[in-house]
Amino acid sequence: MDFPNIKPPPYGGIEEEYEDNSLITEYEDGSQQSRKKMPRSRRIFTLTWKILSDADYQTLKNFIVNTAVHACNVFNWTNPLTNEVIEVRCTKFNKWKAIYHGWWTGDIELTEV
Numbered sequence: 001m002d003f004p005n006i007k008p009p010p011y012g013g014i015e016e017e018y019e020d021n022s023l024i025t026e027y028e029d030g031s032q033q034s035r036k037k038m039p040r041s042r043r044i045f046t047l048t049w050k051i052l053s054d055a056d057y058q059t060l061k062n063f064i065v066n067t068a069v070h071a072c073n074v075f076n077w078t079n080p081l082t083n084e085v086i087e088v089r090c091t092k093f094n095k096w097k098a099i100y101h102g103w104w105t106g107d108i109e110l111t112e113v
Contacts (some may be wrong), residue, residue, distance in 0.1 A: 001075040004063045005048075006056035015046040019111075026048040045079070045088070048107040057096065057104040064093045064108065074113050087113045 011110055030055040053059070071089045077086050088110040096106030 001067065002074065003077040004059045004074055006059050007052060009047045009049050013048040013050065014079070014081060015048070017044050018042070019044060026034050042112040044091070044112070045077075045086075045087070045110045046107055047110065050100065050105055052104045052106070054102040054104065057106075060108075061093075061096075070099075071111075077110055086110075089113055 021036055021038045021041045022034050024034045026032050026089050037057040044053055064070060067073070068090050068094060071091050074087050074089050076085050077088045081091040091110055092107075092109035094109070096104050099105050
């Protein structure tokens with residue numbers, strides 16, 4: 001399953017961060033011990049559209065809500081900055097706002113699997 005073919009976020013509309021995969025245990029004497037919680041750190045992408053047409057918004061909403069079922073299904077997303085195809089799930093479909101008649105603003109979060 002692939003992410004829908006809609007207008008990509010504009011320049012500056014893609015943020016990338018890495019999940020903290022460490023586990024730190026603190027002891028009564030104040031010392032700490034740490035280890036990896038998972039074998040790798042997953043990337044988290046936040047995609048922000050300052051302006052997205054109603055047609056693209058409806059396509060995106062239908063895909064996330066009905067096809068991907070939010071975080072239930074994994075899909076392929078192509079990073080428009082690098083052309084890398086990444087397996088992700090939608091971990092947040094945040095609040096969207098109609099800013100003009102037929103135009104929307106909002107963001108989603110995709111987490112690498």
